[in-house]
Amino acid sequence: WNKFKKTNQDFWEEIEEQFILNDVSAATASDIIEEVKRKSLMENINDIEIIRHLLKEKIKNMLTPETAGDLKINVEDKPVVWMLVGVNGVGKTSTIAKLANYFKNIGTSVLLTAADTFRAAAYEQINHFAELLNLPIVHHQRHSDPGAVVYDSIEKAIAKNIDIVLIDTAGRMHTSYNLMEELKKIKKVINKKINREPDEILIVVDSTTGQNAKAQVAVFNEALSLTGIILTKTDGTSKGGVLLTISNEMKIPVKFITSGEKIDNISNFDPANFTEMLFS
Amino acid sequence: FLSSKFEDLFYKIRNRGRLSPGDLDEALREIRLALLEADVNFKVVKEFIERVRTNALGQNILESLSPSQQVIKIVNEEIIKILGSGSTDIIFAGRPPTIFMLAGLQGTGKTTATIKLANFIKNKYSRRTSVIAADIYRPAASIQLNDLAKHSGIEVFTASGKKPLEIVLEGVDSLKKGGNDVIIIDTAGRLQVDVEMMQELKDIKKHIKPHQVYLVLDAMTGQEAVNIAEKFNSEIEFDGIILTKIDSDTRGGAALSINHVTKKPIKFISTGEKTDEFEVFHADRIASRILG
Ligand SMILES: Nc1nc2c(ncn2[C@@H]2O[C@H](COP(=O)(O)OP(=O)(O)OP(=O)(O)O)[C@@H](O)[C@H]2O)c(=O)[nH]1
Numbered sequence: 120w121n122k123f124k125k126t127n128q129d130f131w132e133e134i135e136e137q138f139i140l141n142d143v144s145a146a147t148a149s150d151i152i153e154e155v156k157r158k159s160l161m162e163n164i165n166d167i168e169i170i171r172h173l174l175k176e177k178i179k180n181m182l183t184p185e186t187a188g189d190l191k192i193n194v195e196d197k198p199v200v201w202m203l204v205g206v207n208g209v210g211k212t213s214t215i216a217k218l219a220n221y222f223k224n225i226g227t228s229v230l231l232t233a234a235d236t237f238r239a240a241a242y243e244q245i246n247h248f249a250e251l252l253n254l255p256i257v258h259h260q261r262h263s264d265p266g267a268v269v270y271d272s273i274e275k276a277i278a279k280n281i282d283i284v285l286i287d288t289a290g291r292m293h294t295s296y297n298l299m300e301e302l303k304k305i306k307k308v309i310n311k312k313i314n315r316e317p318d319e320i321l322i323v324v325d326s327t328t329g330q331n332a333k334a335q336v337a338v339f340n341e342a343l344s345l346t347g348i349i350l351t352k353t354d355g356t357s358k359g360g361v362l363l364t365i366s367n368e369m370k371i372p373v374k375f376i377t378s379g380e381k382i383d384n385i386s387n388f389d390p391a392n393f394t395e396m397l398f399s
Numbered sequence: 400f401l402s403s404k405f406e407d408l409f410y411k412i413r414n415r416g417r418l419s420p421g422d423l424d425e426a427l428r429e430i431r432l433a434l435l436e437a438d439v440n441f442k443v444v445k446e447f448i449e450r451v452r453t454n455a456l457g458q459n460i461l462e463s464l465s466p467s468q469q470v471i472k473i474v475n476e477e478i479i480k481i482l483g484s485g486s487t488d489i490i491f492a493g494r495p496p497t498i499f500m501l502a503g504l505q506g507t508g509k510t511t512a513t514i515k516l517a518n519f520i521k522n523k524y525s526r527r528t529s530v531i532a533a534d535i536y537r538p539a540a541s542i543q544l545n546d547l548a549k550h551s552g553i554e555v556f557t558a559s560g561k562k563p564l565e566i567v568l569e570g571v572d573s574l575k576k577g578g579n580d581v582i583i584i585d586t587a588g589r590l591q592v593d594v595e596m597m598q599e600l601k602d603i604k605k606h607i608k609p610h611q612v613y614l615v616l617d618a619m620t621g622q623e624a625v626n627i628a629e630k631f632n633s634e635i636e637f638d639g640i641i642l643t644k645i646d647s648d649t650r651g652g653a654a655l656s657i658n659h660v661t662k663k664p665i666k667f668i669s670t671g672e673k674t675d676e677f678e679v680f681h682a683d684r685i686a687s688r689i690l691g
Pocket residue numbers: 205206207208209210211212213214235238288289290291351352353354355377378379380384505506537588590
């Protein structure tokens with residue numbers, strides 16, 4: 120920043136490089152740059168600090184369709200049902216544990232649902248957290264129908280007057296027709312049981328993912344109508360810049376961010392903070 | 400999709416006869432955007448485009464009657480040259496057991512790959528393979544490995560209440576005595592910038608001296624793939640890469656970036672969740688994906 124006292128072609132190229140290295144797509148980077156460049160030419164702005172401010176404002180606006188993890192639970196609609204989905208290994212199970220811990224700490228009753236009936240030790244992994252947090256969990260034996268687990272879980276939540284049901288699903292590629300159909304089926308089970316759509320269907324996206332995140336969110340959204348995104352592993356060196364494109368084009372709000380492997384490493388998504396990280 | 404975009408561009412040019420330098424620049428711009436969209440690292444793309452330009456001019460592309468085919472051919476050859484520059488052979492130890500260690504970021508598919516590699520070696524080389532569960536952090540990690548191992552008839556060593564280095568030392572000793580030819584160590588996922596966790600890996604490597612260390616990398620990794628690989632390489636020097644989750648529709652540009660920068664070969668690719676969805680790496684398959 121300091122070596123360009125006045126903006127010029129080198130300056131804009133350096134901005135573009137920084138964006139792309141942070142996984143902002145080339146197309147989105149050039150859109151942002153063109154817009155700020157045009158504005159700075161029209162208003163005759165040459166001060167680096169002002170340009171920087173304009174870039175940040177533009178980015179923050181792209182990230183705020185109507186975001187923020189709105190964690191207030193409507194007690195009229197018990198049980199509230201949240202479902203976590205996403206491709207393999209992104210952090211769904213770990214994030215469910217973090218959400219469960221958060222809700223427990225603010226006095227909300229939680230029921231965990233082990234709807235990953237496929238992967239080796241999937242139940243043992245989430246059950247570890249259920250025991251750690253002393254929370255009830257519904258599970259069936261391995262390879263049973265995930266829809267049945269979800270049905271039983273909601274039924275139990277209704278019977279026990281539980282505030283929120285958190286559903287962990289198996290990782291799956293958006294490229295697998297059958298596995299995406301399975302998710303749609305699980306959603307239908309929920310719809311029928313609570314007479315409305317799940318209160319949150321959140322896709323978990325790994326910060327280290329590049330441009331493929333766009334396809335992931337697009338396909339999962341098409342299948343399920345996502346209500347939000349959770350960005351994980353922000354404690355790594357990747358910045359998750361692909362979120363800019365996703366946010367801007369698909370208008371799906373980013374609700375939470377996880378920043379580590381400890382149970383309290385979760386926070387509401389803060390566009391200002393995320394923007395700062397993109398620029399550091 | 401790059402090829403069809405190219406066809407449009409060059410169809411216009413073909414009718415005009417020859418390729419102008421401006422046309423070549425435009426073509427290279429298209430290629431640059433395609434490579435970036437494929438997650439190839441920004442700096443790698445820069446060097447790559449320059450090499451293609453030099454190559455194209457050197458091959459007298461401005462005189463060519465079919466410039467589009469020629470440029471695509473050059474790009475494809477350059478990609479394959481980078482990706483295919485290493486050997487995909489498994490190098491076994493002079494005297495058994497051969498010890499492999501798998502490492503990488505969280506969630507990239509290491510535990511699954513440990514079993515896949517063991518299974519692959521068992522079937523292809525008829526060697527008695529075994530695995531060690533050295534991840535003591537992730538809940539149910541050893542149960543996961545144990546489960547997968549039992550399913551494939553692979554011997555597994557686990558030990559609770561011990562540090563990873565102790566587990567590996569004990570495991571190698573026990574599995575060696577058990578007559579295993581191959582031992583594969585599954586390690587916990589870790590950030591390349593986590594000094595303590597990287598030290599743990601260095602300690603294991605120093606005391607065990609594995610014959611092969613493989614970096615397990617998710618094929619959908621973005622621009623940071625280069626920094627991740629370089630850091631793992633400088634800390635523990637790996638011998639090869641296992642590229643996972645190829646079954647997503649990711650273009651896999653991280654593969655090109657890492658090969659170009661570390662010069663280490665991609666040995667295997669994982670193409671799904673099943674144990675048999677694992678194969679030896681073929682440069683031309685991945686090359687055609689990167690170009691789209
Ligand atoms: N550093 C870091 N690691 C994380 C974070 N979130 C999850 N992880 C790690 O990522 C790995 C995968 O997490 P899981 O919760 O099992 O991911 P998943 O999406 O449930 O995986 P599948 O169910 O197999 O698809 C684990 O080692 C987690 O500890 C994070 O925010 N930061």
